[in-house]
Amino acid sequence: MIRTNGRACTGKRRHDTEEQAEEHRERLIAKGAVRLAAYRCRNRRCGGWHVGHTPKPRTTR
Numbered sequence: 642m643i644r645t646n647g648r649a650c651t652g653k654r655r656h657d658t659e660e661q662a663e664e665h666r667e668r669l670i671a672k673g674a675v676r677l678a679a680y681r682c683r684n685r686r687c688g689g690w691h692v693g694h695t696p697k698p699r700t701t702r
């Protein structure tokens with residue numbers, strides 16, 4: 642079992658591009674989900690995009 646630190650991408654949908662992630666996000670929002678954001682995965686091994694709830698309003702990189 643692989644565990645990653647911080648924002649793990651296990652169990653989350655992975656998208657290859659930001660567009661795909663955005664598309665997925667729109668779909669979830671249409672279902673009633675709010676405050677979702679498409680973000681680039683920090684995991685290098687993943688290298689994809691995920692859609693998740695906007696965590697802390699932190700823009701520091």
Ligand SMILES: [Zn+2]
Nearest residue numbers: 650682684687
């Ligand atoms: Zn990931």
